[in-house]
Amino acid sequence: MEIIQFAFVLVAGVVAVIYSGKGPDLMRKANELVTGKKGCSPVGDLDFVTLHYFAVRGRGEAIRLLLEEAEIPYNQTGFTKETWPKAKKEGMASGLYTFGQVPAMTTSSGVNMVQSNAIAHYIGRATGMECDCDQLHYCEILALGVDDFRAKLSKILYDPNFSVEMRDEYIQTTAPMWLQHFEKLTPNFQLEDMGYFGGKHLTWVDFLIFDVLDLNLEFAKVDMGRPLVAILDGYPKLQSFYNQFRQRPKVAAYLNSKRRFPFSCPMPKNLPAAKQ
DSSP: OHHHHHHHHHHHHHHHHHHHTOHHHHHHHHHHHHHSOOSSSOOOOOOOEEEEOBSSSGGGHHHHHHHHHHTOOEEEOOBOTTTHHHHHHHHHHHTSSTTSOSOEEEETTSOEEESHHHHHHHHHHHHTOOOOGGGHHHHHHHHHHHHHHHHHHHHHHTOTTOOHHHHHHIIIIIHHHHHHHHHHHSOOOOTTSOOOTTSSSOOHHHHHHHHHHHHHHHHHHSOSSSOOOOTTTTOHHHHHHHHHHTTSHHHHHHHTSTTSOOOOOOOOTTOOGGGO
16 A cells, blocks of 8 residues: 555655646756756767877867767877778668768777767767757757858869859858858856856867867968958957857867868869969
């Protein structure tokens, strides 16, 4: 009889918590107590990682930043145009490169993954940089928004007819539109405090957003015979987020290290002669 009464009280307590709206908070706290990690869906620790990618920043850079922040040891394949075809064939045959693309990640515990956002998300789950349960949908929205923003720049950079005019259109029209979108989404915070996009703590989406901002800043500084642009001017919240994020000790150490690949982009075919 006492067992039945206890079970009844327990069920009543669970129902009360659910209907009180505090269920997600209690689940989050329980997760943190059990795993020692913030976030909704933690996974096991990462001991050592191999990043399969080219010897460029590209879609591997946000992953590198996450690994650096979490102090996870890693090595890189550093593919070139010459080495990639053979590696791609072997990777597709083994199933490592699921879609015949990189980045891919392999871990010492046997986890094999592709798709840059999925990899970044997994690292976030493994390191306590995952979003809270009630923010998961919002984090996915942000990540996909970053993908759309990045795709706009990639479209012109990989166009065989990339021109100075295409650069100007991007700098003057496309980038400002997307920066305005993200400026509206940037959390409000005092200049001395760090703000986070995915909730009250640092998450994997902060690294994606920093990376796409850094990509655009670097692109706007390339001398193509046009006035150079401080592309974040006019977006004070994004500027503050970017400046503070890059000052994180582990991030700053990586950004200033020789291990980081230099920024590179193709030069327009119609570049003024003096700039070629």
